[in-house]
Amino acid sequence: MTLSCIAVDDEPLALGLVCAFIEKTPFLQLAGRYSSAVEALEGLLSGPPVNVVFLDIQMPDLTGLELARVLERSNRGAHTTRIVFTTAFDQFALDGFRVDALDYLLKPFNYEEFLRAASKARQYFDLVQRTEPVPAAQVLAAPNEIADDHLFLKVEYQLVRIAYNDILYIEGLKDYVKVYRQSEPDKPLLSLTSLKGLEEKLPANQFMRVHRSFIISLQRISAFTRNSVQIGSVVIPVSDQYKDVFGQFIARWL
Numbered sequence: 083m084t085l086s087c088i089a090v091d092d093e094p095l096a097l098g099l100v101c102a103f104i105e106k107t108p109f110l111q112l113a114g115r116y117s118s119a120v121e122a123l124e125g126l127l128s129g130p131p132v133n134v135v136f137l138d139i140q141m142p143d144l145t146g147l148e149l150a151r152v153l154e155r156s157n158r159g160a161h162t163t164r165i166v167f168t169t170a171f172d173q174f175a176l177d178g179f180r181v182d183a184l185d186y187l188l189k190p191f192n193y194e195e196f197l198r199a200a201s202k203a204r205q206y207f208d209l210v211q212r213t214e215p216v217p218a219a220q221v222l223a224a225p226n227e228i229a230d231d232h233l234f235l236k237v238e239y240q241l242v243r244i245a246y247n248d249i250l251y252i253e254g255l256k257d258y259v260k261v262y263r264q265s266e267p268d269k270p271l272l273s274l275t276s277l278k279g280l281e282e283k284l285p286a287n288q289f290m291r292v293h294r295s296f297i298i299s300l301q302r303i304s305a306f307t308r309n310s311v312q313i314g315s316v317v318i319p320v321s322d323q324y325k326d327v328f329g330q331f332i333a334r335w336l
Contacts, residue, residue: 085110087136088115088126088135089115090116092117096138100136119149122149133164133207134163134166134200135165146169153165164207184206232244235261246285248263250313251313252289253296254294257276261273277294287300290324292328293321299313311328
């Protein structure tokens with residue numbers, strides 16, 4: 083697919099370079115160039131949808147991070163518009179991750195580095211296109227063909243498909259979660275999301291929250307007491323807040 087792009091930078095040379103890179107890339111289409119984030123915001127809100135914004139961070143009036151937060155809150159920023167930051171300052175990398183940027187290009191960057199970021203954007207939109215919700219008529223016509231056995235989790239700058247039956251347990255770490263998997267138990271996936279948000283996405287008949295910091299896969303329980311759950315060699319505490327619900331569950335096993 084061809085991605086519609088704009089470039090935003092208050093430095094004319096940097097803006098010209100990004101635009102030249104966009105025009106050089108076969109699967110990108112330059113839809114606009116802006117020397118300020120305010121102008122870019124007006125164009126994004128009033129014009130046709132844009133897939134990718136190549137966005138400088140340090141700009142007067144409205145910074146790139148501020149523009150990214152506006153887009154994140156808007157409906158248009160939910161799926162159709164994604165950010166690739168272009169900046170000379172590496173201290174903004176974590177901020178870029180927090181506003182769900184696809185990538186972070188550190189100036190000066192060459193075309194090879196730009197192309198890697200652009201390819202990451204193409205992979206993201208190809209994945210979104212393949213996993214769009216199935217029309218209701220199709221669901222009614224063939225309900226047995228619709229599988230609901232996985233979720234997609236944002237890990238670094240890509241979406242990773244995780245099968246429910248591969249999850250051992252999930253640990254919450256402030257603004258992040260760690261997902262431990264059967265397939266690679268020593269390589270947990272780290273994602274910038276909340277444990278509560280992830281809990282709402284998981285099927286309640288397969289997963290249970292047993293602690294403010296832990297969600298477990300019920301099918302992976304190898305041993306338990308009223309105060310703890312063992313999954314493999316890992317012992318996870320059951321906090322007082324969740325003991326009643328967990329107790330009702332294990333009562334079925336006794």
